[in-house]
Amino acid sequence: MSYEQFGMSREEALALVKSRIGNENLVKHCLAAEAVLQAMAAELGEDPDKWGLAGLLHDLDAETQPDLAVHTRETAEILRGKGVDGEIIEAIRLHNPQAHPGEQRTSRFHHALAAGETITGLIIATALVYPDKKLSSVKAKSVRKRIKEKAFARGADRDIIRECEKAGIPLADFCALSLTAMQGIAGELGL
Template identity: 65%
Template sequence: MNYGIDRERALELLKQYLTNPNLLKHCLASEAVMRSLARYFGEDEELWGLTGLLHDLDVELTLDDLSRHTHETVRILRAEGVAEEILEAIRMHNEHAHTDRRSQRFHHALAAGETITGLIIATALVYPDKKLASVKPKSVRKRYKEKQFAAGANRAIIAECEQLGLAVPEFCDLCLTAMQGIATELDL
């Protein structure tokens, strides 16, 4: 299918708008998680992957102002001719900037999937070798229950995985495996 953008162009845009290498890695991790979720649910892997990859395109432009975050991404991507389905999911991953609420599987998957990446990375960083390969699924599940650990990883948003029909432990395992698959790209 044609989404108005391919992965190569998406990466070009990310490199144009994101200067912080950790933000780029977050986008790559979100892409891996979304592709894994798409495979799990029999959804369109390219659609879900591109959405995960592009979801935070404007985070440096909006300076973490949640009332503005996603508006610039949608503007930039609409000018590129990106499919409305991608734009809507990106828009809905940040409910702070909009009056409507997530209601579709795709929207919940992006919100929960991009949020858990921070928890997984933080878990890896407390290991002596700081490698995703060392992280065990039970460690992520344990850290999820520790509200003070990686406090920025909103547990309520991660728990939206239940809207997908996935229990939190299963979701943690699936997302960790996805990120371990691109550990080299994440330098973890």
């Protein structure tokens, strides 16, 4: 990984995440988003390091600014101060448009970050209903089935997950790609 070209090394980025986020599950969410975004970038011919860094850093202010009316504003300021790539900052800002009235996701990168970080919660919730609570037991078909169950993992907004198609990946492929990416770091996720 060569995140440095986008403003900081992976080690610096992970240290920043851990210094700003105390909740271990939220740190794991950021790691999962990183893995999914890298896989999406590879699938779409984009830069996996750029997209991965966005996934890793996207929720820096989730604990200090949990109100969706302001979440991502502090993150954007922190990252600007550290010289992080402007496109990364923009994608991070717009993964939560509630904090930026009048602005919308318009690029493949914007849609990918929003969909990629959102599906991680659905996949983790799916794994947690299995007896062994392991990602290795989950099949992509199960993730697709859970998308249709509105009462399951309500926080995982299905419309945002479906933005994978605006990024250029069909939903069924996106479920498989995201699951495989997360299975690849199951040890780090404790699943």
